Amino acid sequence: MSKLSPADLEQYIFSRTGAANDDLLVGAGYGEDAAAIAADGSTLVVSTDPISLAAERIGTLGVAIASNDVAACGGIPEWLVSTIFLPDEDEGHLDTVTGQLDAEARRLGITIVSGHTETLAALDRPLLSLTCMGPTDRYVPTSGANPGDVVLLTKWAGIEGSAVLATDFRDTLLDAGVESATVDRAAAFFDDVSVLPESAVLAPVATAMHDPTEGGVLNGLVELACASDVSIELDSEAVPIRDETRRLCAAMGVDPLRILGSGAMLATVPAGKSERVVSSLESEGLDATVIASVSAADDPAAIGVHTDGRQYRDSVRDDMYDLWE
Template structure:
């Protein structure tokens, strides 16, 4: 499982969007987290996201991930539509999923307004598709980064992956010799996946924001750089990674920067505002690190990201997927 290339997205998705509408402010585009629609003097931000592989906390993750995309565009997530597809009629499984959806939505102040539930022949595990909606008075795109901007990463890389590893792969971690206390601390990372607090702080000043999910922080940076037509040179040592993440990722043989990245928020701000942005986040109890500076592309470094000696101009495959295969 991996994301389509930018070329395939443009050919098969972005060029086939139905009728034109003057109220559509921002539609489908590479790296963009959500669409923006003008409604009665305000801007409605709309996102939809599927989730299937994180079996233990699929409902909790689903709400956080869908609402993160709205928040990453400067929106305040308010409403959620939930589609639940089950491999077979299973009331206990449905009970678990809807309890998780309800609890996380309540925690984040989001109302579930409807959806659809059914069983689907051929599914081997539950599949959720969640649509989140909210409003904003300042839409922040993924594509707004400019040369000279500072690139911020909140919290750390691989937060979502760490939590999923600690639950879905606990037996494998035990076999690899990871101690129980470390795994237990990693499970608590589910509480850190929402980026609503930091998005609210950064939205007034950010030139771009992006929610890294599949492919991790590295893929999120690639999407932001390519959408903005800029170059970002990333030093792996500059990107914050928690000790639990390093331990679990090392045990499972994956790169913390190339695994499920929800929990971090990537943002660009004018270079002279970087330290004040970090201070404002710190005042709200959110860690943030300046991880790079946005550069103008050159003939030698086209739009994209340079990381560990390699230049990326397209999607980065998430290394977590190999663990499920």
């Protein structure tokens, strides 16, 4: 499992978007979290996302991930359309998934307005596809990073990945010698997967925001750099990583910067405003760290992320994918 390359996306996806519509303000584009549609003097942010690999908390994560994409564009998530595919007609599966969807949507103040549910015998685990919508007064794209900006990361790397490892691979981790208390603390990271709180602080000032999901912080930075046509210099040592994340990743042989990263927000802000923005986030109980700087890519070949002597300009495959194969 991996994301399509930018070239394939351009050829087969972004060039095939049906009829033109003047109300579409921001449409499909590499790295963009959501679309923006003009609606009665406001802007409607719309995003859709599938989830299939996190079996234990798929409903909880599904709502968080879909709403995060709206929040990462400065939107306020309000409505959700839920499509559920189950591997069998076991009412227990249906009860668990819909119960998780309902609980997380209520917690985040989101209304599930429609959807579709069916069973597919070809599946071996539940599969969800969720569309989230909400209004904004200021749409913030992934493509807005400017030379001279710095990149902030809220919370820490690998939040979602740590929680999924702790639940889907608990026995493997225990067998590898990870203490049960460490695994339990990492499982509780599910409570930190939403980025709605930091979006409210960042949206008025950020030049770009992005939700690092598949491929983690590293891939999120690549998407941000390529969408903005800039060069990003990443200080990998500055990226905050919780001890639980380090321990779980070491036991499973994965890189904390390359695992599912929902729960953190990448945002670019002018360097002169970074201290004030970090202070504003901290006043809301949210950690934030400057992890990178943005510079002009005078040569197109320089577009991408530069760190530890390497350049990344293609999608980074999530290290966790191999664990399910």
